[in-house]
Amino acid sequence: MNYFKKSRMKKIVFNILLLSLVATHISAQSKQSNPTSVKPNIVIIYADDLGYGDLSCYGMKRIQTPNIDGIAKEGLLFSNAHSTSATCTPSRFGLLTGRYPWRQNGTGIAPGDASLIIPMDKGTMASTLQTAGYKTAVIGKWHLGLGTKEGIDWNTAIKPGPKELGFDYSFIMPATLDRVPCVYVENQMVVNLDPNDPITVSYQNKVGNDPTGKENPEMLRYKPDPTQGHNQTIVDSISRIGWMSGGHSAYWKDEDIAATITDKAIQFMGRNAAQPFFVYFATGDIHVPRYPESKFRGKSGMGLRGDAILQLDYTVGRIVHALDSMHLTNNTMIIVSSDNGPVVNDGYFDRSVEELGEHKPAGNLRGGKYSIFEAGSRVPFIVKWPGKIKAGEKTDALFSQVDLFATLNALTGQNLQAADAPDSYNLLNALLGKDKKGRAYVIEQSGGLAITKGDWKYIVPNNMSSYNKETNIETGNDSKPQLYNLRNDLGERNNLANKYPAIVKQLASLLEKSKGDIRTRK
Numbered sequence: 381m382n383y384f385k386k387s388r389m390k391k392i393v394f395n396i397l398l399l400s401l402v403a404t405h406i407s408a409q410s411k412q413s414n415p416t417s418v419k420p421n422i423v424i425i426y427a428d429d430l431g432y433g434d435l436s437c438y439g440m441k442r443i444q445t446p447n448i449d450g451i452a453k454e455g456l457l458f459s460n461a462h463s464t465s466a467t468c469t470p471s472r473f474g475l476l477t478g479r480y481p482w483r484q485n486g487t488g489i490a491p492g493d494a495s496l497i498i499p500m501d502k503g504t505m506a507s508t509l510q511t512a513g514y515k516t517a518v519i520g521k522w523h524l525g526l527g528t529k530e531g532i533d534w535n536t537a538i539k540p541g542p543k544e545l546g547f548d549y550s551f552i553m554p555a556t557l558d559r560v561p562c563v564y565v566e567n568q569m570v571v572n573l574d575p576n577d578p579i580t581v582s583y584q585n586k587v588g589n590d591p592t593g594k595e596n597p598e599m600l601r602y603k604p605d606p607t608q609g610h611n612q613t614i615v616d617s618i619s620r621i622g623w624m625s626g627g628h629s630a631y632w633k634d635e636d637i638a639a640t641i642t643d644k645a646i647q648f649m650g651r652n653a654a655q656p657f658f659v660y661f662a663t664g665d666i667h668v669p670r671y672p673e674s675k676f677r678g679k680s681g682m683g684l685r686g687d688a689i690l691q692l693d694y695t696v697g698r699i700v701h702a703l704d705s706m707h708l709t710n711n712t713m714i715i716v717s718s719d720n721g722p723v724v725n726d727g728y729f730d731r732s733v734e735e736l737g738e739h740k741p742a743g744n745l746r747g748g749k750y751s752i753f754e755a756g757s758r759v760p761f762i763v764k765w766p767g768k769i770k771a772g773e774k775t776d777a778l779f780s781q782v783d784l785f786a787t788l789n790a791l792t793g794q795n796l797q798a799a800d801a802p803d804s805y806n807l808l809n810a811l812l813g814k815d816k817k818g819r820a821y822v823i824e825q826s827g828g829l830a831i832t833k834g835d836w837k838y839i840v841p842n843n844m845s846s847y848n849k850e851t852n853i854e855t856g857n858d859s860k861p862q863l864y865n866l867r868n869d870l871g872e873r874n875n876l877a878n879k880y881p882a883i884v885k886q887l888a889s890l891l892e893k894s895k896g897d898i899r900t901r902k
């Protein structure tokens with residue numbers, strides 16, 4: 381046989397194998413689909429710091445996000461969906477536990493050496509889906525602490541972590557991209573670690589002799605903003621928050637992160653195509669430090685922040701395409717959202733401020749990341765499930781990411797355990813676009829708290845600063861009560877607290893009651 385024939389033969393054999401594999405998957409999956417327990421694959425794509433106005437399907441004009449828009453075209457786009465909080469760690473806590481993070485101390489932005497924040501004695505979204513027969517994975521940014529209070533040894537199995545919380549597979553960046561250690565951890569082990577070059581991490585003082593941004597600024601790809609720190613250990617030509625020594629062979633390269641984690645997600649879905657799977661896919665995009673692949677750099681005309689949005693969109697396209705080619709599209713629910721609102725300068729001079737132009741990352745909302753104004757936690761939220769969710773619809777239903785726990789439990793035919801997810805409501809009808817109202821009210825968190833019910837939003841007074849100079853963000857903090865009518869004044873400009881004291885009183889007491897009221901299910 382000549383080479384051509386041989387390789388054709390190989391291709392045919394390969395195709396037959398592939399087809400029979402896919403056929404087995406499809407029949408295995410259709411067996412799951414009985415009316416009492418529908419078990420679609422579930423993929424949550426959780427972007428980092430992506431604002432309400434950062435996608436073209438939410439009105440972004442400067443660049444296009446066709447792949448994410450495609451999910452909206454084939455699915456349901458929410459105008460009033462919220463992360464629990466205006467920063468990363470608490471929002472992720474809320475998403476995975478179904479519990480407002482402010483109910484537990486120590487759920488603020490976690491350093492890279494924090495111990496595991498999520499309690500292990502209660503269910504998580506992952507563990508309950510595991511019980512429902514799902515293969516579960518977390519891939520991407522974790523930022524919920526790892527290990528015990530005694531500290532983490534990065535050179536042995538790192539636990540407890542995702543595995544103890546119900547994830548069968550994990551491939552994670554431990555904290556944020558701007559925090560050490562800048563290594564991947566796959567199923568408890570640092571990837572590519574050389575045992576002769578062990579990792580030490582400290583957030584108190586310098587460890588080892590690795591260069592830092594402070595001492596060796598000439599080594600940096602771009603400079604950290606001196607008002608924001610980020611000038612400690614240098615990894616991949618970028619200085620970070622925190623010090624680390626060792627682990628050089630395990631360092632990630634920032635420009636490879638998106639492709640690496642996407643490959644891992646696609647491989648996981650491929651390995652588990654024959655059974656329902658749940659992938660919590662938490663991208664590093666578009667958090668700082670931003671350094672997307674070369675094919676995106678300079679392409680948005682908006683600096684590295686815009687380039688990172690292009691990369692995020694491409695990533696989503698790869699996931700969608702992979703599901704298509706595995707013939708899993710119709711049996712997969714994809715959710716795209718963000719952990720908190722947008723920030724432009726979050727610690728590095730990467731030209732995102734200079735090149736922002738007319739773009740409004742928060743759309744028409746006031747504030748941004750770190751803010752109790754709407755931009756802090758009203759985020760993009762799009763869901764697609766072909767055949768089950770009508771294509772191209774929009775909804776104003778009030779939805780919180782904290783509800784996904786109970787909602788996905790209901791979808792997969794499970795009863796919540798008494799102690800699980802006390803703040804999570806089953807909003808399956810809202811998620812599927814059948815109920816346009818959603819929850820009765822929602823509590824928002826930044827430094828302080830706010831409550832929104834119907835048209836009204838009340839922000840609890842506090843004495844924290846009203847403006848974050850470093851990031852140029854209005855935090856929304858005020859020593860006086862604030863009341864806004866979001867229907868007429870989504871931009872929160874007209875404080876009506878003095879005019880409507882009875883509404884202030886009503887919302888304040890509802891918030892107080894909710895703070896005390898941890899529901900337990902019988």
Ligand code: NG6
Nearest residue numbers: 467468469489556558608609726727
């Ligand atoms: C802040 C960092 C910011 C970012 C943020 C966490 C400073 C001055 N700023 O404290 O750069 O890392 O924490 O972002 O250190 S989050 O999206 O993970 O919550």
Ligand code: CA
Nearest residue numbers: 428429468719
């Ligand atoms: Ca974030």
